[in-house]
Amino acid sequence: MQITLKVKRYNPEATSEDKKSYFQEYKVDAPADSTVLDSLIQIREYQDESLTLRCSCRGAICGSCAMRVNGHAGLMCKTKVEKALGKNNVILVEPMGNQPVVKDLVVDMSLFFDKVRAVEPYLQPVGPEPKEERIASNEDMLHLVGVMSCIMCGACVSDCTVLEMDPNFLGPAALAKAYRFVADPRDGKTKERITEYNKYGGIWDCTRCMECVQVCPKGVDPMGRIMMLRTKADELGTKDYSYGVRHADAFEDSVKKGGKLNEAELVINTFGFFNVPKLLGMLPVAMRAAYKRKMPSLFHKSIPGVQSVRRIMSKAHEVEKVQGKKPMPR
Template structure:
């Protein structure tokens, strides 16, 4: 059963073990429905669940068994699609990769939408500004000449140069953890810069200078204040801050 509450997260609670090896956990979810109220509120849901289950499993249980109006995104449920990024206990995480036992289930587990993007309903945000920034950095290979009749060869060393930034799944966990992005949605954000990095340092690409000029804008790479929030938030382990610094260095030296 669910109980609507107006308190802020952080109140104490308990995760009680049961005879079946399950635990009783309270999930405190920030709800928002613009058709009902202009204000968001916190709502508690208590359920018995295996501590080795994921937060996504708990959200499914809540939606299927307690409140069908609960709204969130998810797709593959295996940490590949990036759909279910949300703030769990105050940190950006993928709900499908976060085990309940790893996030202090003895207290209420808070779940809310990621910051910096307009909340549409409950845990769903408007991703269009995020994807527009991604599109703006030209996230595709640019070459000249005739279309090749076979693949473009690349050495292992050249491929390794941008290997880390190929891992991005566009979940927005890094961008929505950035305090600069929270205060100014015009900033390209870490994810867009990471995806620009992936092509700037690709030896087969010919549009590196063009991408660098795009990121040299007042809302580009220089807005980064190197807080490392983005690196900490990335569920794929990408060294986001390092990639941003490499783009800055390329802008100064024009070597990439």
């Protein structure tokens, strides 16, 4: 079928600004089951050799061809033309976000790899090295396959909401990598790692927006891994920089108490009743709410049957104690 690829071009060597960055449309005859990468290669080989992109394996394993198609990051070798077609048979192709463009669809990935480096991304066992292999359960290894399936394509970093605001955030890929070690029974530095990841820019800065979950072409579920790191931080009782654990604790307490969330109590319990500066910082917001007669009351009525909620909550904790870990779905 006849399609149009609208490609964001960037040529740093151009003499004038309008020639540096612009959109260019290419018409391609694309077979029905072909991928956007097939079309890009077709253009590069037979229409315009100057169109610049990275690609290699064409089988979603090398991680070279992550770009944005119709505004969202993904691997072009895994994106079917049919599914990407918008109005008038046009597909919009742009370089990844949150990373500087080198040329056309090629971005500088040093930010990505700097973040990976920052999480000490290598196994750190403790104790003497055994002569044979380290013993580990197949279940644990299989669980790690999920996160080891990360091919470092950068799609999650491209579309990360927090990185867009704050380049200090470690970001989804690096934190997923961090989880790969925390969840590896052979690694002996869990506590040190969690302490490190607890700092500003770490696990508590994620907004849980799931952009990374959505765009990851390998099902790595980076945000899910960050949440598992938070669970670990909670289990270890690590002090975090940002009230994250206490926020979750206060949340659980609130639900346990009344069956539902009490927002005012949540805020006070998160920061601590005597954390006056932090509470004062919230004051203007609270004042405005009170003025509009919508300040949530500190004294909530519990839901009917709150005892049932409490029983379920303690039973769930019991299951965890008996099994030694939290039940997880496949």
